[in-house]
Amino acid sequence: MLPKGPYDPHKYEPEILKWWLKSKFYKPEYDPKSNRLLSLEELKKDKTPTYCIIIPPPNAYGRPHMGNVSAFAYEDLFLRFYRQLGYRVYGQPGKDHAGIQGEIVVLREHFRPQGKSKQNMTREEFYKETYRYFQTQIPLIREVEKRIGLSADFDRDTFTLDPDIVKLVLETFIKLWEDGLVYKGVRIVNWCPSCKTALADVDTEKKERKGRFYYIKYPLLNTDQKVITIKVNQQTIQEFIEKGEITLYNLDSTLDNGDIVVLEVESNHKQRVASVLIDRQGKALRLINTNDFSNFITVATTRPETMLGDTAVVVNPKDKRYKHSIGRKVLLPLVWREIPIIADGRVDMELGTGALKLTPAHAPEDYEIMLTWNKENPKEQVDYINVIDKDGSIVGPTGQFFGLNVEEAREKVVEELKKLNLIEKIETKSQIIRVCERCKTPIEPLMSSQWFIKIDALRKPAIEVVRKGKIKIYPKNMTKKYFHWMENLRDWPISRSLWWGYRFPVWYKGKPEEFVDENGKIVTKIGDTVVRDIHEAVKKGLAVVSLKKPEGDGWIQDDNVFDTWFSSGQWPFVTLMKWDLFDKFYPTDLMETGYDILEWWVSRMIMLGLYRTGKIPFKEVYLHGLILAEDGQKMSKSKGNVVYPDEVINEYGADALRLFYFTGAKAGAGMPLERSKLEGNRRFLNKLWNIAKFVLMNIEDVYNEIPTWSEKDVQLKDEDKKMLKEVKTMAQKRIEAFKNYTFGSFIIDLRTSVWNTFADWYIESVKPRLYNKEGSQDKDPESRKAAQYTLYNVLRTYLILLHPFIPFITDRIWQEMPKRKGDHKSLMFVKD
RNA sequence: GGGCGGGUAGCUCAGAGGUUAGAGCGUCUCGUUUACACCGAGAAGGUCGCAGGUUCGAAUCCUGCCCCGCCCACCA
Numbered sequence: 035m036l037p038k039g040p041y042d043p044h045k046y047e048p049e050i051l052k053w054w055l056k057s058k059f060y061k062p063e064y065d066p067k068s069n070r071l072l073s074l075e076e077l078k079k080d081k082t083p084t085y086c087i088i089i090p091p092p093n094a095y096g097r098p099h100m101g102n103v104s105a106f107a108y109e110d111l112f113l114r115f116y117r118q119l120g121y122r123v124y125g126q127p128g129k130d131h132a133g134i135q136g137e138i139v140v141l142r143e144h145f146r147p148q149g150k151s152k153q154n155m156t157r158e159e160f161y162k163e164t165y166r167y168f169q170t171q172i173p174l175i176r177e178v179e180k181r182i183g184l185s186a187d188f189d190r191d192t193f194t195l196d197p198d199i200v201k202l203v204l205e206t207f208i209k210l211w212e213d214g215l216v217y218k219g220v221r222i223v224n225w226c227p228s229c230k231t232a233l234a235d236v237d238t239e240k241k242e243r244k245g246r247f248y249y250i251k252y253p254l255l256n257t258d259q260k261v262i263t264i265k266v267n268q269q270t271i272q273e274f275i276e277k278g279e280i281t282l283y284n285l286d287s288t289l290d291n292g293d294i295v296v297l298e299v300e301s302n303h304k305q306r307v308a309s310v311l312i313d314r315q316g317k318a319l320r321l322i323n324t325n326d327f328s329n330f331i332t333v334a335t336t337r338p339e340t341m342l343g344d345t346a347v348v349v350n351p352k353d354k355r356y357k358h359s360i361g362r363k364v365l366l367p368l369v370w371r372e373i374p375i376i377a378d379g380r381v382d383m384e385l386g387t388g389a390l391k392l393t394p395a396h397a398p399e400d401y402e403i404m405l406t407w408n409k410e411n412p413k414e415q416v417d418y419i420n421v422i423d424k425d426g427s428i429v430g431p432t433g434q435f436f437g438l439n440v441e442e443a444r445e446k447v448v449e450e451l452k453k454l455n456l457i458e459k460i461e462t463k464s465q466i467i468r469v470c471e472r473c474k475t476p477i478e479p480l481m482s483s484q485w486f487i488k489i490d491a492l493r494k495p496a497i498e499v500v501r502k503g504k505i506k507i508y509p510k511n512m513t514k515k516y517f518h519w520m521e522n523l524r525d526w527p528i529s530r531s532l533w534w535g536y537r538f539p540v541w542y543k544g545k546p547e548e549f550v551d552e553n554g555k556i557v558t559k560i561g562d563t564v565v566r567d568i569h570e571a572v573k574k575g576l577a578v579v580s581l582k583k584p585e586g587d588g589w590i591q592d593d594n595v596f597d598t599w600f601s602s603g604q605w606p607f608v609t610l611m612k613w614d615l616f617d618k619f620y621p622t623d624l625m626e627t628g629y630d631i632l633e634w635w636v637s638r639m640i641m642l643g644l645y646r647t648g649k650i651p652f653k654e655v656y657l658h659g660l661i662l663a664e665d666g667q668k669m670s671k672s673k674g675n676v677v678y679p680d681e682v683i684n685e686y687g688a689d690a691l692r693l694f695y696f697t698g699a700k701a702g703a704g705m706p707l708e709r710s711k712l713e714g715n716r717r718f719l720n721k722l723w724n725i726a727k728f729v730l731m732n733i734e735d736v737y738n739e740i741p742t743w744s745e746k747d748v749q750l751k752d753e754d755k756k757m758l759k760e761v762k763t764m765a766q767k768r769i770e771a772f773k774n775y776t777f778g779s780f781i782i783d784l785r786t787s788v789w790n791t792f793a794d795w796y797i798e799s800v801k802p803r804l805y806n807k808e809g810s811q812d813k814d815p816e817s818r819k820a821a822q823y824t825l826y827n828v829l830r831t832y833l834i835l836l837h838p839f840i841p842f843i844t845d846r847i848w849q850e851m852p853k854r855k856g857d858h859k860s861l862m863f864v865k866d
Numbered sequence: 867g868g869g870c871g872g873g874u875a876g877c878u879c880a881g882a883g884g885u886u887a888g889a890g891c892g893u894c895u896c897g898u899u900u901a902c903a904c905c906g907a908g909a910a911g912g913u914c915g916c917a918g919g920u921u922c923g924a925a926u927c928c929u930g931c932c933c934c935g936c937c938c939a940c941c942a
Contacts, residue, residue: 135942380867710891717904728901
């Protein structure tokens with residue numbers, strides 16, 4: 035018998051949970067028939083069909099949030115459903131070190147209170163202590179996983195920085211390297227000139243400041259106007275500047291009057307002087323001046339000094355003012371380089387003149403435009419020229435400006451442009467700049483050398499498997515998002531300037547130092563040798579890609595760590611490999627995660643899974659909705675609208691919260707937290723509890739025999755048949771609902787069926803047959819027996835159907851139910 | 867800027883060519899106390915964002931517009 039009073043989740047849920055855990059029901063080795071644990075060997079040989087979900091690992095610090103816990107609930111729903119059906123089920127739990135976010139949080143919340151920072155710690159100290167700290171956090175997170183009912187094998191909970199995992203992950207990198215899919219290239223980074231480090235966007239903040247908006251005229255070249263560069267010595271230049279005219283005899287004979295000759299001083303950071311050919315026969319040149327050009331294109335900038343690194347002018351292709359100019363060339367003043375006019379739809383026609391100077395090395399937006407343009411115009415590639423060094427000084431092919439700091443260079447650039455009459459006007463303007471979060475120094479975007487993975491070889495098979503339906507994505511419309519992302523992928527930058535994570539297994543003979551060469555390109559110096567790329571360094575024996583530090587002294591490890599997606603992208607197979615369950619459970623059956631990380635995580639798992647194992651990592655992907663705050667906004671600490679799932683469990687119980695996730699489960703969309711729904715769920719649970727009390731109370735006299743009754747033993751009335759048919763239909767619908775991931779509407783139907791059909795209609799109408807009192811209409815014992823039979827079997831089936839959704843209350847009721855022969859003591863293993 | 871999704875009852879959302887558009891919560895009326903007041907019976911409440919179009923028939927399909935949200939630019 036069930037105890038009197040309303041259902042109290044706080045009393046029953048912990049009891050049930052303790053029993054499940056103690057009985058090892060969650061382990062794939064648990065065998066319900068023999069009620070014992072198989073050995074690993076027995077498990078491997080076992081022929082029972084398998085079902086496996088790799089649980090997306092929550093961050094290994096802090097309190098699990100709604101997103102984490104909703105995911106656990108959805109995953110558990112499937113684990114329990116298939117476990118009930120008799121599959122051998124494995125849920126692989128894990129915890130994520132969370133790269134940059136983990137580093138920020140541990141520095142702020144653990145180290146800062148102790149007065150420690152990256153400035154007064156060694157990398158080794160930091161790593162060791164952070165690892166230790168995370169190990170203290172993990173059990174707390176695991177508790178929440180257990181409380182929501184997640185039936186994963188917690189004995190195999192795995193941390194992403196577990197040494198076994200690290201080894202497996204790095205092996206993939208080595209394989210990529212050996213297959214020629216890894217290279218070092220350059221990418222724009224947020225550089226803090228004061229902290230001398232690259233920063234992620236989250237390490238920077240935006241600040242408004244007043245600045246000047248300079249309108250600079252760039253001379254437009256005529257289509258037939260030629261520009262050539264010749265090298266001369268310093269003395270020649272000197273004479274030229276003094277006299278204003280010069281004759282050169284080694285000029286190209288195809289030049290015409292009006293063509294431009296740029297004189298470049300040898301070995302002096304490409305100091306250049308521009309001149310015009312005024313006498314083709316006499317080969318006489320005159321210093322260039324504004325009057326030599328009839329057309330200009332004016333660009334506006336807050337940072338005139340960056341023009342030294344301009345490699346194009348960009349206009350909006352829709353802009354009528356410039357449409358005809360696209361494809362033409364301009365002569366970049368002061369450094370006198372010929373640069374093209376290109377087009378990009380992102381250029382704001384209203385801002386400035388609508389023409390943008392493109393400095394890919396020192397402006398993230400410009401860098402993006404360069405990449406897009408190059409992708410779409412492979413024959414007219416635009417390059418970068420890096421002109422600002424990591425200490426804030428001017429470098430690269432910048433002639434007279436070389437070595438100045440940024441402010442000095444700005445003044446001097448403006449001064450020189452004024453001399454040439456190329457400044458149209460100067461306005462004041464407030465601008466948003468990024469500053470370093472720590473020291474508030476303005477960020478200097480610049481190029482830095484990074485590790486990349488060539489994406490093409492990985493991308494193609496990953497698109498194929500989804501296109502051919504080998505991996506199915508639910509909801510279906512997300513497939514579009516996947517393809518869009520995959521088709522637009524560029525090479526994947528996998529290195530991050532952090533301490534917390536997987537360090538690159540690359541070793542250098544001496545500390546590698548990046549610097550900018552005379553062409554504005556990033557090159558690396560290892561010891562005394564300058565190398566253009568990593569392949570050259572390896573060839574020369576200055577770098578080694580290897581899991582272990584090479585023999586001998588002086589080897590220094592690469593100080594980059596991997597993008598966390600590089601490791602989490604391998605999560606399905608590395609975890610299974612670690613536990614020697616790869617052959618048993620890979621490919622896994624379902625990847626259940628939030629729709630917001632389809633591109634970030636799911637796509638990487640598909641690519642890296644296929645690459646390393648040759649097989650898909652999972653057969654289906656289900657993307658659940660995101661839980662929003664009660665105000666309909668995204669939960670965030672700064673908005674103060676965060677509600678933690680453990681609080682909700684404390685108030686309503688785990689089953690009520692699970693039901694909330696499932697009933698509102700609109701895949702791929704947001705769902706606001708709603709207390710009234712949680713209340714409603716609690717009422718439903720109480721209703722179920724009372725239904726069970728009622729049924730048990732009314733079958734008490736036949737408790738032991740009722741499970742043996744079959745339909746033949748009773749004379750069912752129409753209402754009995756109708757009721758039995760309804761639960762049977764629900765059982766069939768459930769199979770479909772899980773297959774099609776429409777469990778959200780199914781559980782609403784099931785709940786309506788339990789409440790409206792069973793409780794409100796059937797039970798109410800059957801009462802007279804049960805009470806069998808004097809004066810009641812129906813005293814027939816056969817009628818009573820049929821009602822008892824129906825009550826028992828309907829409740830039994832409802833409990834089974836409901837169990838994956840609300841496991842605690844159903845298993846608690848199950849404990850009191852009369853059992854059939856062979857019934858397992860837990861509903862987790864009862865199929866029908 | 868690009869991509870994705872959404873606008874249906876007071877609130878949160880279902881419905882995706884076919885009678886009179888649904889559910890939960892809220893509101894109102896009535897009832898019951900031998901499973902349950904965390905209950906039961908019932909009611910009110912909608913130009914389905916706007917404007918066109920296709921169709922015998924449109925919340926649903928098409929076109930245009932308006933509004934809202936999310937994702938993307940070393941955040942996991």
